[in-house]
Amino acid sequence: xxxxxxxxxxxxxxxGALVLLRCNYSSSVPPYxxxxxxxxxxxxxxxxxYTTGATLVKGINGFEAEFKKSETSFHLTxxxxxxxxxxxxxCAVLRxxxxxxxxxxxxxxxxx
Amino acid sequence: EPEVTQTPxxxxxxxxxxxxxxxxxxxxxxxxxxxxxxxxxxxxFLVSFYNNEISEKSEIFDDQxxxxxxxxxxxxxxxxxxxxxxxxxxxxxxxxxxGNNxxxxxxxxxxxxx
Numbered sequence: 119x120x121x122x123x124x125x126x127x128x129x130x131x132x133x134g135a136l137v138l139l140r141c142n143y144s145s146s147v148p149p150y151x152x153x154x155x156x157x158x159x160x161x162x163x164x165x166x167x168y169t170t171g172a173t174l175v176k177g178i179n180g181f182e183a184e185f186k187k188s189e190t191s192f193h194l195t196x197x198x199x200x201x202x203x204x205x206x207x208x209c210a211v212l213r214x215x216x217x218x219x220x221x222x223x224x225x226x227x228x229x230x
Numbered sequence: 231e232p233e234v235t236q237t238p239x240x241x242x243x244x245x246x247x248x249x250x251x252x253x254x255x256x257x258x259x260x261x262x263x264x265x266x267x268x269x270x271x272x273x274x275f276l277v278s279f280y281n282n283e284i285s286e287k288s289e290i291f292d293d294q295x296x297x298x299x300x301x302x303x304x305x306x307x308x309x310x311x312x313x314x315x316x317x318x319x320x321x322x323x324x325x326x327x328x329g330n331n332x333x334x335x336x337x338x339x340x341x342x343x344x
Binding site for chain 2: 160220221223
């Protein structure tokens with residue numbers, strides 16, 4: 119069955135620095151991959167998703183992710199971190215018809 | 231902007247009691263979901279619901295759990311006899327269609343079983 123693994127439960131970056139959050143997937147079929155963000159006391163919000171087509175996917179708030187089949191990766195990046203990016207980030211893969219299998223999450227801290 | 235709402239935000243119950251968690255999905259959505267997140271662990275799929283029936287469920291969703299859409303707006307998760315290990319954040323989500331379409335999540339209900 120499809121699964122994802124997030125490397126690094128906590129990532130700290132300085133404001134203005136590159137954000138890189140890692141996600142690797144396992145799937146015997148072409149995967150549908152997602153990144154969600156969770157701000158404190160809020161639900162999960164979709165940042166971006168990869169289904170088919172272009173492997174570089176752009177999302178909201180300046181985030182993007184690249185699907186790399188050869189590396190089974192779908193890492194999330196943002197060129198310049200902002201204080202408002204501090205949150206928990208979840209990578210997910212669609213498993214079955216409708217259910218999302220989530221990674222364990224990465225908490226991003228942005229240092230002023 | 232339409233959003234998924236959940237009530238209550240926090241529910242405390244005694245072990246063995248029944249609880250009902252309520253969700254109001256986005257009005258034109260047709261697919262509904264429940265997920266849970268035990269403190270410090272990953273978000274886990276429980277069940278998906280479409281056309282008034284369960285379309286998928288995980289191994290977590292055993293006979294203690296049930297879902298219902300009692301009217302045109304609410305979507306509920308019932309736990310018949312709560313256990314300590316049911317303590318978690320429960321998230322409701324909805325989408326316009328299934329598959330890879332975006333699931334919109336509510337803010338969650340924190341269930342504490344004593």
